[in-house]
Amino acid sequence: MIEKLPAINATLNGLSFLLLCTGFVLIKQGKWRAHGMTMAVALVSSALFLVGYLVHKVYYPDIRITTRFPNLSTTWRYFYWFVILIPHLILAVAMLPFIGKGLYHAYKREWAKHRAVNRYTIWIWLYVSLTGVLIYYLLYHLFPRLNGQ
């Protein structure tokens, strides 16, 4: 089960990404009710991802790519760290309070404030969920291939 978690987590992330795109289009079309429901499902999917991610971390606390993929070239390693992983991690943590704030304003029916916050949050959230899938692909599919040389 734990071995399947990364794939499940990545699927949840991909699902969030698609739902966020849908929700974005829906609100642009003025379909606010459908938007609300889509975003709620996206939030649940992202939250489930976060739970799955943390559970996996408990079981595999040390996942340094230097030990997992010793043959990976330094170029790829630094590219992964500084271009993909670190921006993803920083934004993933930073977006949490903003998602909460956006949700709170939606709950309070404060639409102007809801828009003001979420016109930033949506891009970060989209970015984080997309790169989440990318990171899964790298760690579980591409890096093992690059390392297997």
Next chain:
Amino acid sequence: MSSAQRTLTVALWFLVVISLLGVLAMQRWASRRERGDSHMIVLNPDQPTTLPADEREPLNIPAPSFSFTDQNGQPFDASMLKGKVWTFCLFFSECQGICPAMRQKFEAVQSVTDDPNVSFVLLSVDPERDNPAKLAKYAAASKADPKRSHLLTGDLEETHRVARAFLIPFDLPVNHSAKIMLVDQGGIVRSFYTGTDDDEMKRLAKDIRTLLNESK
């Protein structure tokens, strides 16, 4: 769109594009490497097996059938490996020589793929002392995936016969080979690797991957 929002979206799009380009480059790199020359004998039904570049003996022998007991005390039969890519090597749990040296490198190779169609068979050359309980202890201390590792023990005569059939005979337990044999899905021994040599173990990892792709 406010300027702050524009900056944010442009920065994020930029990162996404750079990341995707990087991943594409890595993919190309990976497939170029995998196409690169392997020492493994690639079986071609239309042509006789050819000698690889380093004049290694061509191995095209069938893996012998055998039946031993595994670390869980269960009978383990060669037929259980049908359709899998598997490695075969000799060891014994009290080995102070090549086994510990091999073990670390071999475990690194085993973690290269998590494909369930790969198995690692380790046959004890010291069946008198290596009972299943002892093998279980040895397996538990290892970093290798317990589901794909089969530590076997059994009759000494049978052990000699199987080791000879794999072309790695031994006389005394302490005097066993460090060779790891690679067997394909059809039960053919395709190549062999020195378990204490880093380059050879990298080659093993690569060849396991090639065999897995061959069946796809």
